[in-house]
Amino acid sequence: MTPWVIVAVAAGVIAAVLAGFYFAFSVTARVLGRRADGGAELDALNEAVERPPFLTLFMAAPVTAVVTAVWALPDGGVAAVLAGVGAVAMIVATVLTVAVNVPINRRLAEGRGRRGEPGGAVSGEEWSRLAARWCRSNDARLALSVLGALTLVLVPVLRLTGG
Numbered sequence: 001m002t003p004w005v006i007v008a009v010a011a012g013v014i015a016a017v018l019a020g021f022y023f024a025f026s027v028t029a030r031v032l033g034r035r036a037d038g039g040a041e042l043d044a045l046n047e048a049v050e051r052p053p054f055l056t057l058f059m060a061a062p063v064t065a066v067v068t069a070v071w072a073l074p075d076g077g078v079a080a081v082l083a084g085v086g087a088v089a090m091i092v093a094t095v096l097t098v099a100v101n102v103p104i105n106r107r108l109a110e111g112r113g114r115r116g117e118p119g120g121a122v123s124g125e126e127w128s129r130l131a132a133r134w135c136r137s138n139d140a141r142l143a144l145s146v147l148g149a150l151t152l153v154l155v156p157v158l159r160l161t162g163g
Helices: 003-032 038-049 052-075 077-109 124-161
Strands: none
Touching: 003 038, 003 052, 003 077, 003 124, 038 077, 038 124, 052 077, 052 124, 077 124
């Protein structure tokens, strides 16, 4: 198996893992969005998640997807199109996270106590508004990651079978 194939398979698997992660986040955040203290709870969840294992996958997703697209491009055809779609999906998911979810997470973290206990910087109407926005953005990155996984996982199969 060539390094290109390994990277392409990794791109599809990483996208699928992130899709599963975002699905779990969607289920959880929707419940928290209905709770008065949901902002503090989502903040605690985010603090637990923002660790090297997740951040490594998060940063590797667009990189491996772009490398896969570069690998598939010279052959043209369906594999190149799918790789391009997958790469764009993972780049957009990453940009969306940085542009929407991270600022909301930072706003939620403003109320965290000195020892790291969840605070409660937001509540009431502001929490409802932020939760709705966070969930919409998370649903979009979930859909984009599913699209990325489905397209990227096919690229090595098509390249290796001549499809």
